[in-house]
Amino acid sequence: MKKKSYLAAAFVLLFMLVLSACGSAAQNGTNTASTETGTEASASTGSTNKDAAAEQSGTVTYESETGPVEIPANPTRIVALSSAPNVLSLGVPLVGVDQWTGANPLFTDMLKDVAVVSEEEPESIAAQTPDLIIAGSTTKNLDQLNKIAPTVVYTWGKLDYLEQQVEIGKLLGKEEEARQWVDDFSKRAADIGDKVKAKYGDDVTVSVIEVDGKSAYVMGDSWARGTEILYQAMDLKMPEPVSKAVSADGYYALSLEVLPEYMGDFIAVSRRLDMDSEMMNSEVWKQIPAVKEGHVIEFETRAASYSDPTTLENLLGIFEKGFLGESK
CATH class of the missing domain: 3.40.50.1980 (Nitrogenase molybdenum iron protein domain)
Known part of the structure; x- marks a missing residue:
């Protein structure tokens, strides 16, 4: 009888420990699971599980001309081998630029502490520990650049000069700002x-x-x-x-x-x-x-x-x- 009571007590204790562990796991997972919970809540507004997962990981999917690229939602260490002036014009700092932008007198003050890197030397790019690389379709060593950081490629002339600025705005989460400039500039120039x-x-x-x-x-x-x-x-x-x-x-x-x-x-x-x-x-x-x-x-x-x-x-x-x- 005592043996049965002992086993029953042990079973109850084990059951309580399992419940406690589950409760603790749920509490500890509140922050990481909030995106998943938010996904269910955002279903009514058209958000997807993919969007929620991206938010959770701090990345977003950018639809580039070469296909979808997963990039940081807020990149802070950008190397631009192409479109660097477009990035700078949006007030976004860079950690590396091509030599032509580096020699442009309009950007001297903006590039005081920015490294001049070369597509010929991927190691010069890797040394900047970028979290995003912007390149041209003719940029050399693209395969190696993709291994260093997410790399977005643009083909020169595929978009006109205004569309290109809007596209860089989309990439960097500043599309509205880019569109406002396009509208204002077009009117003033006309x-x-x-x-x-x-x-x-x-x-x-x-x-x-x-x-x-x-x-x-x-x-x-x-x-x-x-x-x-x-x-x-x-x-x-x-x-x-x-x-x-x-x-x-x-x-x-x-x-x-x-x-x-x-x-x-x-x-x-x-x-x-x-x-x-x-x-x-x-x-x-x-x-x-x-x-x-x-x-x-x-x-x-x-x-x-x-x-x-x-x-x-x-x-x-x-x-x-x-x-x-x-x-x-």
């Missing part, structure tokens, strides 16, 4: 374009060229150097010879002898401002009507090779002053 046409006529033309030593290249409507602003946002016209010349590749190399044939009523010149230009010192250049009329707008090549908000805002101010003699 207003300036209207003023230019009101002053010089609806058919006023502008050529965009880049001068490098003895060479010159005329640009199409989406080749940075302010082309997106002038031809798209401001809706100004390019001369017909330029339109035909750039139709194949987006740009066209010019010799000094034929240069005048491709120059419009205005010439926007991208060049190294700290260097003399042999071409612009030539008699051929000096005899071009736009040059004789003072319709030449010069700007620094190193600060014009991107189409991000910081670059575009800088160039819009230069163009406003160059065309209208005023700048906000």
